[in-house]
Amino acid sequence: MALLDHHLLSVILFTPLAGALLLLLVPRAMENAHRVLGNVFGVLGFVVSLPLLARFRPDVAGYQFRENADWIPSIGAHYSLGMDGISFLLVLLTTLLGMISILSSWKAIQLRKKEYYILFLLLQTGMLGVFLSLDFFLFYVFWEVMLVPMYFLIGVWGSERRLYAAIKFFLYTLAGSVVMLLGILAVYFNAAKSGAPPTFDVPTLLAAAQQFPDGLKVWLFWGFFFAFAIKVPMFPFHTWLPDAHTEAPTAGSVILAGVLLKMGTYGFVRFSLPLLPADAALRGKIIHIVVLLSLVGIVYGALVCMMQKDMKRLIAYSSVSHLGFCTLGIFALTPHGLAGSILQQINHGISTGALFLIVGVLYERRHTRLISEFGGLSTPMPNFAAIYMIVSLSSLGMPLLNGFIGEFTILRGVFEVNKTWAAWAALGVILGAAYLLWLYQRVMFGAVTKPENEKLPDLNLREYATLLPLVVLAFWIGIYPKPFFRYLEKPVQLIVEMVNPGYYKSAEVKSPIDGPLPVAGSIPRSEKVNVEEPAK
Amino acid sequence: MLILNHLWIIPLLPLLGAAINGLSGLFGAKWPNKAVTAVAIGSTGLSFLAALECVREFLNLPAAQQALPWVKQYFTWIAAGTFRAGFDLQIDHLTIVMLLVVTGVGWLIHIYATGYMSHEGGYYRFFSYLNLFMFFMLILVMAANYVLLFVGWEGVGLASYLLIGFYFLKKSASDAGKKAFIVNRIGDFGFMLGMFLLFRTFGSLDFVTVFDKTRELPADALGQFGILTISCLLLFMGATGKSAQLPLYVWLPDAMEGPTPVSALIHAATMVTAGVYVVARSHILFTHAPTAMLVVASVGAATAFFAATIGLVQTDIKKILAYSTVSQLGYMFLACGVGAFSAGIFHLMTHAFFKALLFLAAGSVIHAMGGEQEVTRMGGLSGKIRWTYFTMLMGTLAIAGAPGFAGFFSKDAILFSAFQHAPGGRILYAVGLASALMTAFYMFRLIFLTFHGKPRFDEHHVHVHESPKSMLGPLVVLALLSIIGGWMAAPSFWGGTDHFTAFLAPVFGAEAAPEAATAAVSEAAEHSLELTLAGVAVATAFLGFFLAFWLYLRRPGVADQIAKSAKGAYTTLLNKYYVDELYAAVIIRPLVWISDNVLWRAVDASGIDGAVNGAAAGTTALGDRLRRAHSGNTRSYAVWVVIGALLILAVIFWPMLKPAAGMVP
Numbered sequence A: 001m002a003l004l005d006h007h008l009l010s011v012i013l014f015t016p017l018a019g020a021l022l023l024l025l026v027p028r029a030m031e032n033a034h035r036v037l038g039n040v041f042g043v044l045g046f047v048v049s050l051p052l053l054a055r056f057r058p059d060v061a062g063y064q065f066r067e068n069a070d071w072i073p074s075i076g077a078h079y080s081l082g083m084d085g086i087s088f089l090l091v092l093l094t095t096l097l098g099m100i101s102i103l104s105s106w107k108a109i110q111l112r113k114k115e116y117y118i119l120f121l122l123l124q125t126g127m128l129g130v131f132l133s134l135d136f137f138l139f140y141v142f143w144e145v146m147l148v149p150m151y152f153l154i155g156v157w158g159s160e161r162r163l164y165a166a167i168k169f170f171l172y173t174l175a176g177s178v179v180m181l182l183g184i185l186a187v188y189f190n191a192a193k194s195g196a197p198p199t200f201d202v203p204t205l206l207a208a209a210q211q212f213p214d215g216l217k218v219w220l221f222w223g224f225f226f227a228f229a230i231k232v233p234m235f236p237f238h239t240w241l242p243d244a245h246t247e248a249p250t251a252g253s254v255i256l257a258g259v260l261l262k263m264g265t266y267g268f269v270r271f272s273l274p275l276l277p278a279d280a281a282l283r284g285k286i287i288h289i290v291v292l293l294s295l296v297g298i299v300y301g302a303l304v305c306m307m308q309k310d311m312k313r314l315i316a317y318s319s320v321s322h323l324g325f326c327t328l329g330i331f332a333l334t335p336h337g338l339a340g341s342i343l344q345q346i347n348h349g350i351s352t353g354a355l356f357l358i359v360g361v362l363y364e365r366r367h368t369r370l371i372s373e374f375g376g377l378s379t380p381m382p383n384f385a386a387i388y389m390i391v392s393l394s395s396l397g398m399p400l401l402n403g404f405i406g407e408f409t410i411l412r413g414v415f416e417v418n419k420t421w422a423a424w425a426a427l428g429v430i431l432g433a434a435y436l437l438w439l440y441q442r443v444m445f446g447a448v449t450k451p452e453n454e455k456l457p458d459l460n461l462r463e464y465a466t467l468l469p470l471v472v473l474a475f476w477i478g479i480y481p482k483p484f485f486r487y488l489e490k491p492v493q494l495i496v497e498m499v500n501p502g503y504y505k506s507a508e509v510k511s512p513i514d515g516p517l518p519v520a521g522s523i524p525r526s527e528k529v530n531v532e533e534p535a536k
Numbered sequence B: 001m002l003i004l005n006h007l008w009i010i011p012l013l014p015l016l017g018a019a020i021n022g023l024s025g026l027f028g029a030k031w032p033n034k035a036v037t038a039v040a041i042g043s044t045g046l047s048f049l050a051a052l053e054c055v056r057e058f059l060n061l062p063a064a065q066q067a068l069p070w071v072k073q074y075f076t077w078i079a080a081g082t083f084r085a086g087f088d089l090q091i092d093h094l095t096i097v098m099l100l101v102v103t104g105v106g107w108l109i110h111i112y113a114t115g116y117m118s119h120e121g122g123y124y125r126f127f128s129y130l131n132l133f134m135f136f137m138l139i140l141v142m143a144a145n146y147v148l149l150f151v152g153w154e155g156v157g158l159a160s161y162l163l164i165g166f167y168f169l170k171k172s173a174s175d176a177g178k179k180a181f182i183v184n185r186i187g188d189f190g191f192m193l194g195m196f197l198l199f200r201t202f203g204s205l206d207f208v209t210v211f212d213k214t215r216e217l218p219a220d221a222l223g224q225f226g227i228l229t230i231s232c233l234l235l236f237m238g239a240t241g242k243s244a245q246l247p248l249y250v251w252l253p254d255a256m257e258g259p260t261p262v263s264a265l266i267h268a269a270t271m272v273t274a275g276v277y278v279v280a281r282s283h284i285l286f287t288h289a290p291t292a293m294l295v296v297a298s299v300g301a302a303t304a305f306f307a308a309t310i311g312l313v314q315t316d317i318k319k320i321l322a323y324s325t326v327s328q329l330g331y332m333f334l335a336c337g338v339g340a341f342s343a344g345i346f347h348l349m350t351h352a353f354f355k356a357l358l359f360l361a362a363g364s365v366i367h368a369m370g371g372e373q374e375v376t377r378m379g380g381l382s383g384k385i386r387w388t389y390f391t392m393l394m395g396t397l398a399i400a401g402a403p404g405f406a407g408f409f410s411k412d413a414i415l416f417s418a419f420q421h422a423p424g425g426r427i428l429y430a431v432g433l434a435s436a437l438m439t440a441f442y443m444f445r446l447i448f449l450t451f452h453g454k455p456r457f458d459e460h461h462v463h464v465h466e467s468p469k470s471m472l473g474p475l476v477v478l479a480l481l482s483i484i485g486g487w488m489a490a491p492s493f494w495g496g497t498d499h500f501t502a503f504l505a506p507v508f509g510a511e512a513a514p515e516a517a518t519a520a521v522s523e524a525a526e527h528s529l530e531l532t533l534a535g536v537a538v539a540t541a542f543l544g545f546f547l548a549f550w551l552y553l554r555r556p557g558v559a560d561q562i563a564k565s566a567k568g569a570y571t572t573l574l575n576k577y578y579v580d581e582l583y584a585a586v587i588i589r590p591l592v593w594i595s596d597n598v599l600w601r602a603v604d605a606s607g608i609d610g611a612v613n614g615a616a617a618g619t620t621a622l623g624d625r626l627r628r629a630h631s632g633n634t635r636s637y638a639v640w641v642v643i644g645a646l647l648i649l650a651v652i653f654w655p656m657l658k659p660a661a662g663m664v665p
Helices: A002-025 A031-049 A051-055 A085-108 A113-132 A136-145 A147-157 A162-192 A202-209 A214-231 A240-247 A250-275 A280-306 A311-331 A335-366 A382-395 A402-417 A419-444 A461-479 A482-499 A503-507 B009-026 B033-059 B093-116 B123-142 B146-164 B171-202 B207-216 B227-242 B251-257 B260-269 B271-281 B283-287 B290-311 B317-337 B341-368 B386-400 B406-420 B425-451 B469-484 B487-494 B499-519 B523-554 B556-565 B567-574 B576-627 B634-663
Strands: A064-072 A077-083 B070-080 B083-091
Touching: A002 A031, A002 A051, A002 A064, A002 A077, A002 A085, A002 A113, A031 A051, A031 A085, A031 A113, A051 A085, A064 A136, A077 A085, A077 A113, A077 A136, A085 A113, A085 A250, A085 A335, A085 A461, A085 A482, A113 A136, A113 A147, A113 A250, A136 A147, A136 A162, A136 A202, A147 A162, A147 A250, A162 A202, A162 A214, A162 A240, A162 B576, A202 A250, A214 A250, A214 A280, A240 A250, A240 A311, A250 A311, A250 A335, A250 A482, A280 A311, A280 A419, A280 B576, A311 A335, A311 A402, A311 A419, A335 A382, A335 A402, A335 A461, A335 A482, A382 A402, A382 A419, A382 A461, A402 A419, A402 A461, A402 B070, A402 B171, A419 B171, A482 A503, A482 B070, B009 B033, B009 B123, B033 B093, B033 B123, B070 B146, B083 B093, B083 B123, B083 B146, B093 B123, B093 B260, B093 B271, B093 B341, B093 B469, B093 B499, B123 B146, B123 B260, B123 B271, B146 B171, B146 B227, B146 B251, B146 B260, B146 B271, B171 B207, B171 B227, B171 B251, B207 B283, B227 B271, B227 B283, B227 B290, B251 B260, B251 B317, B260 B271, B260 B317, B260 B341, B271 B283, B271 B317, B271 B341, B283 B290, B290 B317, B290 B425, B290 B576, B317 B341, B317 B406, B317 B425, B341 B386, B341 B406, B341 B469, B341 B499, B386 B406, B386 B425, B386 B469, B386 B523, B406 B425, B406 B469, B406 B487, B406 B523, B425 B523, B487 B499, B487 B523, B523 B556, B556 B567, B567 B576
Parallel strands: none
Antiparallel strands: A064 A077, B070 B083
16 A cells, blocks of 8 residues: 555556556457456546545645656756646546547547557656646656647547548647757756756746846747647637547547647646736736637637537537637636636546547447437437437536536636626627527437337447436536535635735635535524615 | 435435436336336425425524525535636525425425326426425525526526426427527526626625625615626526516517426426516615616516416416516516515515416316316306316416405505505505506406306317316415415405515514615505505405406407407507517517628628638639649649749748848948
């Protein structure tokens, strides 16, 4: 158990990689062994992340489970891992969605199974590394490592235009990463100027960056922004997403939407916010630009959504809209905006992940994603209809499901800062209902028009196993989100105190979670209501 | 104190019913319809009993405790930063009225539906949705804060969406469901912003806190757009969506695609009154915002009039009732807008009785006619379906305001309050009275066309038959309520107490008092004025009845002649002022066009992607030239590798070397 005590994060990080290495040894002829083993490691990857639930302390500020070892001492690169409440949620999302997507590939992937599962497990390690690294060098390595398996997943197992989509994805992201590399190096060298020993340690560098002159910070901010904005993706850097989503195999789309995009928003929270310049006017200008892009993304994504003829493309554009909410929440720089944004990132992983699984269910049956090919599926597939309805509602922000909690908290945080921003964003909520319900109507309602749709089988056990966990989570977050917010309380507080120092003082905020819960019962109210006489 | 300490039981029962019936279908286990019926009726019936017991317990509390809402906090739902929203339920006199209407009328309609829907496919699905609706509606009226209210608010919208589109094989049905949901979302946009503004102002969204703090604030002046006024207007925007007022009423007539019990329960008796409930619930905010009050009253009066004019010429029996509902909801808002909140709630209650009755009776007619909904193809049914005819007539008398019937008292209370209101009360009164005239006219037109005269359908093909007892029972109970439902207020006509207003006084009393004072008339004068206005209203109702009688029974040809001679006006009304067409032309089509041609094709595909692909093509061309460097000669590669490595090292270590470089002059 010592391994779990001291190297829990390493275990989580490298379990998928171990699976990939093991798969390398399995002879190609043992066809079934590959997918069995792939699934075993998918489940194992999730299982080893479960001890976090018991061991992670949400009440402790700062990083937990730190691991630190020298890696390349000459340049100050370390193997340094750590986790706070934000990465806690993202890591669990990654391991869960990883397990689900691997399971969803069971029948969909028939070609080159060995390579597929190896690459998928490799991708898992890459993504987990991004969320766990506390060393810029290590972070960058994982950031790039993850690109390669995704490139192949799209390029080899994708549909008709897979090569175009894969290369587009690769080049877009690479362009962003190169700029980010320059940014990292600039932070590194400028921090070293003060005479401290050179290091890539993230907390150290970000603390040092606080002292940088504003002119430099602006450049750094935009450098990092470029990389993360492509990843999120924010308008106008989003055009790789529809192609990548549409062409990728189902599992690839699920991971792409569920986890990969979150690397961008995670980067904003972790690295971009501390690089905001100190000068209020300058900072205001930057925030305005980012917020404007977020708002355009929300409305634009939703409008373009409505015009799509391909289900996956439609959901891809809906991601642009939903992620607009996330970036908006981050750059509101208020605790509600941030906490809501991070929860919404998790929500988006759940809802949009499930939506892609749903398209996958249909694709496996009909080998098409065109909306016009469907219609009236409620009749042959009633249980599928029910689950698809719940997922749609969760995505469009129906109260008691997860999406509402995120959107509501973000809007509430944004409203505090600027009412107009909140109003524009709330417009996205209307449009969200429009495109999702319209899609549902065209696919599920009406009479069955195509003979090949008449006998479509309803969900099978494996499909239930992929969808039901997400549905349960959607209800859980929707009905009782408190545990999730609890994990975010401390890290969000730290970030807001750093980037928006006066906030807590001026708002006289006391965290409601710290105080005892009011006891259920008739609560006392002010006396004056009592004395009013009922009028005649 | 069994229920009062466990308020959650009341909404939870229908939720359980919904879950059991819903899951019975999901796992393919074929439940017999009887089991579905038992679960659906049982859960709502028990909920009704629990509500009754809850009311009994509450009314047994000491008067001082009754003067305050009874709040139960269950658990914290959303807590992020300073924001807290809990699952808190509350009971006060206003909630009691709503609670009894929702569970009582809801239960009756459930019973009716077991008969009406017995031959339909998806029986379990229907009752699962209907119970789900009950759950959300109860959450809506029992919530102790705006956020939980919003949960109910959105939830009833969802149930409404599912039930309107219940016949999902029909495109018009699923279209109507979608339209209802989206139009409601437009209203919710305002509602949400209103909530945020309230939270920003008061630091809480609990009713008790918000209202207590509002009491301490000075009221905005008329014409002043302070925070309270803007909050109220935003909340009211939500109400116009949910309660189908101008300009967001367009979804309600389309919602008639749903099964008739749904129209009765959701689109007449309960859900559509949620907007009125919210305004009444927030009455302290609204009385602090006279501008918002004026807007509420004006929109209400305008809608009452506008919808009634459309109702004059419609021929679909459910559409007539739908426009009538829109119009009557306008009445309720008119009442709230002039500060007569208890009159508004009173009308909400009586309307729930008689409009549910009218819809259910209409359902019985449709059932009898084998699915026919056009009143132009009915006629002479009074002798064939006596019970339906008789109960529907009671409902018609009630809505028209015949003396002694429920609608008479509530409508009278509203018109009386409007008349006394300053400023602009007389105008509001006149509009209200004109709407009352039209109401009486179109309702009796419906009755005469449906039940009187000669049959205008093929009697050999349509076997007119009376509905089963499960459908007639609720009709009779509702007919009874439509008669006696207003008697609580009756004593006020001979100088006694209006018991309904007195009952709600702990909620509205303090706010309604200054309203009465401004009228500045002595009690005796006020009483005689009330009697006079009641007389005018009765005369108006009679006039409406007489016109319908004359046009549709005495001189059946005249109505068509009028329609021909005023063709422009007639077709405008028949086409509902072309509002749907206007929205399509001004909002929907341009939005679709821009999204498709500008945003997607021009900006996305050609603009951004064009630039990206262009850059890629440029790079390819460049790469092609550079390719020549790749001669295949190993030594030349080695040179490039070395040069590259040197370059990278130089870039990386340049700043470090700087001090050293500095030493070299």
